[in-house]
Amino acid sequence: MDQLTALRVFRNVVEQGGFAAAARKLGLSPAAISKNIGELEAHLATRLLNRTTRRMSLTEAGRQYYQQLARILDDLDDADRSLGPLRDHLSGTLRVSAPMTFSLECLTRHIPVFLERHPQLALDLQLDDRRVDIVKEGFDLAIRGSDQLQDSSLVARHLTTLEHVICASPAYFQRHGQPHRPEDLQQHQCLRFSLSGHANTWTFGKNGKDVTVPVKGRYQVSSSLAIRDALRAGLGLSLVPLAYVREDLERGVLQSALDDWTKVRIQxxxxxxxxxxxxxxxxxxxDFLLEILGEPLTCGSAG
Incomplete structure (x- = not known):
């Protein structure tokens, strides 16, 4: 038995004065009306209606049940209607978790445009590189980047791809030379992003074959922006998202290497x-994220 349907059927039978009228109001057959009433009475182990071929009347139990039931269904209808503004208009607070560097480089400068479009909506944007529990911590949505998305009960909508590049400052390459094959990286100071799933091994591809190289260096850090600062200072070379260093490469502040090898792509x-x-x-x-995070992804400088 669909109890909610049975309750609404019973109410309409009472208010419409009979099975046939209730059937017309609800768009059900008289047989379906009768079946719902019978199942409801069986569920309650109580007769609610006295009915003959010519008339119908409420029992004492039916009258008491109807009075309480009508209030409950009215409250339920009010609750349903109260969600109308949330369904039809963007209001309330949207809670979003997003990684720090990606957001500062590619997202936050666009947020004023989103909020201007939706003046009744508040945004609570939490920038944190840890993997939050979306449901437990009450987030509506999380943005995550990974070269291998973990199995999850969450729905995943692809937004963009972060291509990576090997780069360093011209001064660093002048002192230490450029690597010409991935194995050469073992002779270099490799600046490592410690939160990456590939912090200590970098993988490259060419002609259908992959080469994975263990890397090491004096400096590892949990921020790609800190990696970029170290690259600019000539401290070493690194495997970093192209979007974060594109302007430095275009201005000659940094130079790329191993350009003929494919590198990790973060989804x-x-x-x-x-x-x-x-x-x-x-x-x-x-939809807004898909609008601003085009392929290939280009991000502005953090300044």
Whole structure:
């Protein structure tokens, strides 16, 4: 028995004065009306209606049940209607978790445009490189980048791809020479992003074959922006997202190496708990992310 349907059927039978009228109101057959009433009475182990071929009346139990039930269904209808503004207009607070460097380089400068489009919406953007528990911590959505997305009950929407590049300052290459094959990196000071899944081994591809090289150096750090500062200072070379150093490469502040080898590609996704009945504010933010994170991804300088 679908109890909610049975309750609504019972209410309409009472208010419409009979099975046939209730059937017309609800768009059900008289047989379906009768079946729902019978199942409800069986569930309650109580007769709610006295009925003959010519008339119908409430029992004492039916009258008491109807009075309480009508209030409950009215409250339920009010609760359903109260969600209308949330469904139809972007309002309330959208809570988003996003990685620090990616957001500062590629996202936060665009946020004013999003908020101007939706003046009734508040955004709580938490910048944190840790992997938050979206459901437990009450986030509507999380942005994550990974070269291998972990299995999850979360829905993942692909946003963009972060290509990587080997680079260093011209001064560093003048002192230490440029690597010509991946194995040469073992002779260099490799600046490592400690939160990466490939911090200590870098993989390259060419002609259908992969080469994985262990790397080491005096400096590892949990921020790609700190890696970029060290690259500019000539401290070593690194494998970094191209979007973070594109302007430095164009201006000659940094130079790339091993350009004829493929490198890691980080897939950036929007993760959220369910695709069913997706909240409009979440959908709007995902659409906005797809709008600003084009392929290939180009990000502005952090300044």
């Amino acid at each position: 950036v996704h929007a993760l959220y708990p369910s695709a069913r009945y997706l909240n409009p504010k979440v959908r709007a933010f995902i």
